Amino acid sequence: MTQPTHTPAPWTYEIDKCGMINFRIYERGGLVADVYHSEKNARLIAAAPDLLEALEGLFNSSDVTLSDESAEVWKNAKLAIAKARG
Numbered sequence: 001m002t003q004p005t006h007t008p009a010p011w012t013y014e015i016d017k018c019g020m021i022n023f024r025i026y027e028r029g030g031l032v033a034d035v036y037h038s039e040k041n042a043r044l045i046a047a048a049p050d051l052l053e054a055l056e057g058l059f060n061s062s063d064v065t066l067s068d069e070s071a072e073v074w075k076n077a078k079l080a081i082a083k084a085r086g
Contacts, residue, residue: 006084007032009049013042052084 011032013023023042025032035042055077066074 006049006052009053011046011049013039013046048084052081055081 007027007029009027011025011027013025013035015023022037023035023039025035025042025045033045035045058077059081
């Protein structure tokens with residue numbers, strides 16, 4: 001089975017044209033999402049593709065050394081990737 005794909009990065013956000021406290025998330029081809037009343041959520045959503053790519057890059061890096069202390073962190077990162085990929 002092929003992995004589902006998301007709308008490619010980069011994603012950006014801006015306040016809506018009406019001047020209300022609503023944010024629109026965009027990618028190169030158009031609108032991804034509307035976010036109401038929360039710039040923090042808009043920033044997080046706009047960063048999602050970059051965060052996913054960074055996490056996957058860590059897992060694919062040969063420089064990463066897992067230790068007992070970091071096992072839970074890596075487990076949570078792997079779960080976050082799975083959640084994003086579906």
